[in-house]
Amino acid sequence: MSSDKILSVCAIIISVIALFVSIWQGVVTREHNKLSVKPNFLVAPILEGKGGKNGIYLSNAGLGPGIISDAKLVINDEEFDFKKNSWPDVLKKINIKSICFSTSWLPAGSALKSSEEVPLISITRGDLGACYIEVMKLIVNNDLKIKINYSSMYGEQDVILSNVSMEKDDFNFSKMLGITSK
16 A cells, blocks of 8 residues: 555545544534523522512523423412412412412513522512411411423423422521511
8 A cells, every 4th residue: 555545544534533523512512502501490488587588489590591381380289370370369279368469470481581580479568467477378388389391592391390388497487577586
């Protein structure tokens, strides 16, 4: 075999390897791009007490926006459509006064941008001590779950099923009511 043929074969082998490396790099770059805009929804109760945030909040801890396709509120194994305002039915079912709360719901197609936090239900009448009791009744010892189907900008689907109930030992009732001990 002449040196020209050896050089030609080596050039072809190197070209084929370079082609495979380029294709692999494209696949890895595309996966990185998808991950760099992936949403990560979190639902959690927040009970900061008097003057703070008190209620159930949805946040996006991911790097990209999330587009909501479906949402359900599940309380004591009964499902409610959360794409519309189901809070009055839920609160009535568990005997909680709705006058204390500001509510929101998650229509299909709505988006939550990165680092955004929205209250799903929160106290509006913090001046009424009874409202703190009502929020505790909502969150403590109810089997309360929120299920949200959402997607990324690339159309990748994800689901969060979050249990937002708390045990009464998980937070300080005195702090909620603004009672200080001496």
